[in-house]
Amino acid sequence: xVIALADWLxxxxxxxxxxxxxxxxxxxxxxxxxxxxxxxxxxSVFARAAPVHVGRTTQVWDVEVRNETRDRVIALFRCTxxxxxx
Numbered sequence: 177x178v179i180a181l182a183d184w185l186x187x188x189x190x191x192x193x194x195x196x197x198x199x200x201x202x203x204x205x206x207x208x209x210x211x212x213x214x215x216x217x218x219x220s221v222f223a224r225a226a227p228v229h230v231g232r233t234t235q236v237w238d239v240e241v242r243n244e245t246r247d248r249v250i251a252l253f254r255c256t257x258x259x260x261x262x
Contacts, residue, residue, distance in 0.1 A: 178221075179209050182239040182253035185225035189237065190257045193230045199262050202235075207255040212248075219245035233259055 183204070190202050215221050222244045229236040239253040 178211070178241050178251045179207075179253065181221070181223050182209070182225070182241060182251065183207065183255065185223055185239055186237040186253075186255050186257065189225055189227065190235055190259070193227055193235060194259055195232050199260060201260040202257045203260065205234075205256050205258045207253070210252045211250065212252065213243060213246075213250035215243040215245070215250055219243055221250070228254075233261075235259065 194202070220243070221241060223239055223241040225237055225239045227235055228238050235257045237255050237257065240249055241251040241253065242248065243250045
């Protein structure tokens with residue numbers, strides 16, 4: 177679930193940061209996750225995505241996923257999106 181959450185955040189942000197002329201399509205070309213902790217059932221999880229690089233053909237995103245109940249980072253996620261043009 178952690179990877180799905182982080183990947184979805186990057187996917188939601190990519191079109192918002194795409195330059196004019198792109199057909200708003202993109203694909204993930206690389207992703208990496210480092211798991212540092214965990215969250216148990218009933219604990220609150222929060223994630224924040226931020227673009228590290230927004231270029232014409234690629235975007236690199238970082239996501240920090242936190243267990244808010246215990247105030248700890250549980251995962252660090254980075255992905256590279258390739259912006260597709262017609």
